Amino acid sequence: MIKNIILSIILLPFNLISQYGCVTDEYNKPLYDSNPIRYEQVEKDLQNHLRISKQKDNNQIVIPVVFHIVWMDNNHNLPDSVIHQQVEVLNKSFNLKNEDTVILTDTLKNWVDNFNIKFELAYKDPNGILTDGITRKKTINPHFSYYNDPVKDSHYGTNAWPTDRYLNIWVCNLVDGFHGYSQFPGGPIETDGVVVDWQTVGNGYYPWTYPNSENLACGKVLVHEIGHWLNLYHPWGNTTFGCGDDYIPETGLQDEPVYHTNDCYDTLFSLCNPSERVFVKHYMDYSGCDCMVTFTKNQVARGISSLMTQRLPMIENYERRPTLNGFEGTLILPTLVKDKLYFTFPHSDGVITIIIYDLMGREILKTYTSQQFKEISLNTSQGYYIVCVVYNGEVVRKQKIIVY
Numbered sequence: 001m002i003k004n005i006i007l008s009i010i011l012l013p014f015n016l017i018s019q020y021g022c023v024t025d026e027y028n029k030p031l032y033d034s035n036p037i038r039y040e041q042v043e044k045d046l047q048n049h050l051r052i053s054k055q056k057d058n059n060q061i062v063i064p065v066v067f068h069i070v071w072m073d074n075n076h077n078l079p080d081s082v083i084h085q086q087v088e089v090l091n092k093s094f095n096l097k098n099e100d101t102v103i104l105t106d107t108l109k110n111w112v113d114n115f116n117i118k119f120e121l122a123y124k125d126p127n128g129i130l131t132d133g134i135t136r137k138k139t140i141n142p143h144f145s146y147y148n149d150p151v152k153d154s155h156y157g158t159n160a161w162p163t164d165r166y167l168n169i170w171v172c173n174l175v176d177g178f179h180g181y182s183q184f185p186g187g188p189i190e191t192d193g194v195v196v197d198w199q200t201v202g203n204g205y206y207p208w209t210y211p212n213s214e215n216l217a218c219g220k221v222l223v224h225e226i227g228h229w230l231n232l233y234h235p236w237g238n239t240t241f242g243c244g245d246d247y248i249p250e251t252g253l254q255d256e257p258v259y260h261t262n263d264c265y266d267t268l269f270s271l272c273n274p275s276e277r278v279f280v281k282h283y284m285d286y287s288g289c290d291c292m293v294t295f296t297k298n299q300v301a302r303g304i305s306s307l308m309t310q311r312l313p314m315i316e317n318y319e320r321r322p323t324l325n326g327f328e329g330t331l332i333l334p335t336l337v338k339d340k341l342y343f344t345f346p347h348s349d350g351v352i353t354i355i356i357y358d359l360m361g362r363e364i365l366k367t368y369t370s371q372q373f374k375e376i377s378l379n380t381s382q383g384y385y386i387v388c389v390v391y392n393g394e395v396v397r398k399q400k401i402i403v404y
């Protein structure tokens with residue numbers, strides 16, 4: 001009881017000031033209310049699959065992803081490098097390859113698992129044209145909300161690519177306090193996908209000009225929202241707080257989020273059931289960049305069952321990306337650059353994108369070529385830069401250079 005009181009005192013100020021805004025529950029409520037039978041069926045299919053599949057499949061599942069960047073202010077038009085950083089965060093987080101799992105105790109490590117899935121930027125658009133998996137649209141709308149979902153409408157934003165073939169992710173300027181929302185499986189196919197605020201995207205090294213999301217600007221909001229897309233609920237259930245069920249025994253009963261604190265608790269006593277301890281260092285809570293480090297065993301099992309039922313067409317429709325042989329022979333010279341950089345590519349069947357960015361991920365230069373030889377004049381200040389060669393939507397070569 002004493003710990004409960006202490007916990008309430010600890011949590012109270014953060015509840016008031018933190019304003020973490022995952023608005024997934026608010027977004028999905030009218031969808032549920034309009035067709036509850038449909039969602040009951042989705043849950044039944046998922047539970048049936050969970051019952052029959054006790055063993056995890058060893059084959060890696062690939063999820064083709066398209067990012068729709070919808071921007072008005074230049075800051076919101078994130079460079080490709082930040083999207084690539086975000087994809088790296090997804091692939092680390094869903095596969096338990098993120099370094100920050102060191103904060104898990106040995107006991108907690110018994111309760112974690114990985115999805116064995118790969119997120120891959122789409123290399124073909126819905127018409128079969130080669131793409132880098134990123135679309136960009138200048139909007140007239142300064143702020144977006146979950147209400148009426150305007151970012152998915154071509155008037156203000158971008159229509160979804162076919163949602164049985166791609167995971168659609170919209171990046172836009174959400175109203176202050178909202179960080180993201182996602183559509184649970186079972187909703188309308190034309191709006192299926194995930195929406196996140198631009199400030200939460202990347203790996204935390206991009207120089208954000210707006211500090212409100214500092215503790216969430218590390219790419220983990222998208223991990224959390226894709227968790228919802230895989231039918232994972234908040235630990236307090238799919239309602240706006242209250243001791244609801246998330247179908248995950250190890251997260252315990254929780255009546256509200258655990259917000260970020262510097263203490264980063266291993267476990268806490270449940271406010272719903274005082275004798276119970278709850279696991280809080282997982283992605284479906286709100287505990288911030290340093291403390292959200294894993295999915296739990298039953299979250300992974302539930303997410304995979306969701307993929308193998310509601311999301312199965314996407315897995316079955318996946319077309320393997322052609323292998324990118326030969327780019328290891330790319331020459332980028334010199335490493336110490338005065339003003340000109342020279343590229344030699346082993347082949348040139350298609351468009352090659354060259355991006356140069358600084359160590360903070362800011363894009364300095366972007367150019368395209370379909371030639372085997374390319375010369376670039378650099379007009380930048382002295383310092384370190386990263387040269388990135390992108391082919392078929394995939395980074396095939398990265399090299400550090402020094403401009404003097």
Ligand SMILES: [Zn+2]
Nearest residue numbers: 022024224234
């Ligand atoms: Zn959420």
